[in-house]
Amino acid sequence: MIYQQKGIMIRQTNYSESSRIITILNEEGVIVPLMARGFNKTKSPFIVLRQGFKEALFTYSRFKGMGTLNEVDVISQFKGINNDFDVFAYGSYIMEFVTRILSDEDVTPKNFELLMKCFRLLENKEENEKNAVTALAAIKLMPQYGIEINVDECALCGSKDYNTFSHYSFMYHSVICDYCANEETLARSVNIGNRSIYLAAYMKNVKLDLINSVKTSPENGRALLNFIEMIYDEYAGVYFKARKLVNDLQRRRRSDV
């Protein structure tokens, strides 16, 4: 059977001197391993896949198990991501968030859609803040990681007044409003800041299709991503390799100022 599908390469491994096995996530959310013969040759037709993230149209034949890659036509070059070391690190981080929960059992096109959406936002880096874009990916993936954040109402009084939210409690697993905050209720809580909680709630509740830009200051974006990383640490305990790279870049940036 011949398939032609949009997708992105998520892994690659050398198979022989000339060939590689690549794994793509296709638009339906299926993980497809493909033999790419001649991948490592100088005049390989798959040369476009050698570096960076590319959204592409993959033509392949497959019956069961591993397929054979026939053709690759690039749809998005993602030059804004691939040619910028910093942005590429964030792209890798988002990629890791998505690929970590992929499985053959839970197939959904929304993982591919989310990845492409975040890459398009990241690509347009003048308009969108990279920490906040990464946080968006992480927030939208939370249900799949078994995480639920309660950023919409105070755990103690039920208030939905966003202006009064600044603390997130790991005891109540929720935001706590400023009126309910005291020494006792704030045990095991973190002052996240009003802006980050607002952004987290917005990203959690808004439909992905409706997000066309992620505009915020780098400071607010960073604060939001810090909060989301704290949530992942507490509730999912997953380690992401790209996180260290991203955090190192941030630290260097700060010491440059």
Ligand SMILES: [Zn+2]
């Ligand atoms: Zn309250």
